[in-house]
Amino acid sequence: MTIAFKPNESFRPPFDYSNSDAGILRFPFPFVSDAYMYSVNLEPHVRGGPTEAFCAVFDVDEHYIAECRERELVLRQDPNRCMVLPHMLSAQWDAVELIMESLATDYPDLFSLERDGDRWTWTNRPLQIRDSFVFGEADTLPCPPFEYITRQAQGDFTLQDQRDGDLFMDGGMVTTQADWSLAFDLGMSFHEWHGPVPLAHEAGVFDRALQYLLRLSHGKPVRRLNWTLTVNPRLDTSPENYPNWGPDKTTVTAENVGEKLHVRVELQTLFRLPRSNAILFGIRAYLASFSELVRVPKWGRRLHRVLRDLPPELIAYKGLSRYYSTAVDYLAPFDDGVATTMGIAPESALREAWT
């Protein structure tokens, strides 16, 4: 597989970000039907799915190099975006093993892992990294093991310790988040860190999800999609940096909404880790602008219907109120009323870019 990386993309002003035609078609569009509501939408994380984004354990795409550089910038400003509690050391090594093995298996042209007992050599060609280290000995790596490998992966990760019949967020690398803070959530239990989500608690979603995750098996990872809207192609929409991105919401107009407003999808993956019995939670964010997504006729129709009919609580929780009607008005012309088929797959070629 050859990926044409775009190493000079920028997720902060001056923005420079777009998806190639292939990049649009591989987007993990989050809506399986024309209406959206919370559910325990978990399914086995097997290689394969409705678009190419589901075809690897950890998906690597054309934005890989630029996203790793963005992570480096965030960490330089705020090293506390990566924190792991001391009892999670074996979980750190579990994560190193899982991510290295998966990348090397799914992308042999880009990554390789040579093992001689505990002596491992890791090669990352896109980032031009080659390191030899002793598995299990943290001081043989240039930085702590979890930080080392997640600096070389797209998307955020948390480490969840399982004890006392609950899950605890006891570690993470969180630089591309949708308005939540690892520094705030570190050490919290499952219900505590989900506290702010509206409607879902009452529906019992988190009780069921926790019971399910406590039984998550080694070797049987699961995934789900989550979504929100983001103004401008920003990855770091963190509470810590709210002054930087909050005012963006006031800049959406009828003229610029197609380019400015992005659907942000999180392909969330959950892996039981073998040594530690912790869970590795991957939160891989994908961004595509409205103008890119409406080039898939089915997605244009569906995005309009989902946003138009979104419950008011969700509009508020996801922070869409300020530009909500502008967004729905933009999408309306792409909805010709034709029925859509269930599922995510685009089912047609792209139409020409809207000009």
Next chain:
Amino acid sequence: MTAHTPLNPMPLTLRVRAIETLSPSLKRLTLVSADGAALPPPPPGSHLTLALPLDGAQTRSYSIVSPANDRAAYGLIVRRAERSRGGSAYIHQRLAVGDRLKSAVPTSQFHLHSLARKHVLIGGGVGLTPLLSFLHDLRVQGRPVELHQICRADEADAFRQILEPFAGHAIHLHTGRTRLDLQAILGGQPLGAHLYICGPEPLTAAVRAAAADVGWPAGAVHHESFGASGGAPFTVRLARSGRDIAVGEDETLLEALEAAGANPPALCRGGACGECITVVLDGAPDHRDHFLSSDDRASGRLVMPCVSRAKTALLTLDL
């Protein structure tokens, strides 16, 4: 709703590299991957589910005693059960070096507590096996541990040999439970210690009672329990076609339906999402899901085939 093929429950092919007789009733097996690739790391406390060529292909689970960092081979210690259902007798009498066996990825329902100040392990007989993988892990992590193993007098030499690699740690071998002063052992542990028990049910009950007596918090006492994925075989009847499908003891109702070509919608396959909910027309479901309300359960009219089974020999579904 993504249609997907059922996951292969037995993805590994293992080759028997060595069989070692530890005592007349205990054998140690060393299993390597048939194609030489690194094996998935075996979690501490995990068991390996093997497909054995018994009366038809049947699956049996045995605790893994080798360390999680050993990706080259899985070690098992198998006791010849006095009332063998066939599995341990097959391993003791017929399994040979070079044989190939299909297996699941090792999984664990018996875990070390990450914040324990000390780990106290109590094993009875072959119940020592998951505790051996704990010992490997605790040794690698340099965490405080104390082990008490109880065995019959005629097996003391075998267990002494099994525990030999851990010499230098607080390892105690007791012949017979009456020789064990549980009150003293459990009463003298520091705050923050966690207790792990694996052995015959009477031993587990005695240790748990003693721990409660001396004031251990219930959350600090752990014992091995096997998952609820299997159970007694039963028959499911599809009302719309009148077909009968046998559900084996080691497969789920959903897997049996899928194997027979009836494909109800399914998503999480773990009893959480509600996708595979199915109407029961006759028979009593054995609910094991986290989705149905207590009223739904009491009505007996709905079942989640991905995890739940039947209390009756026949379960009739509206499929």
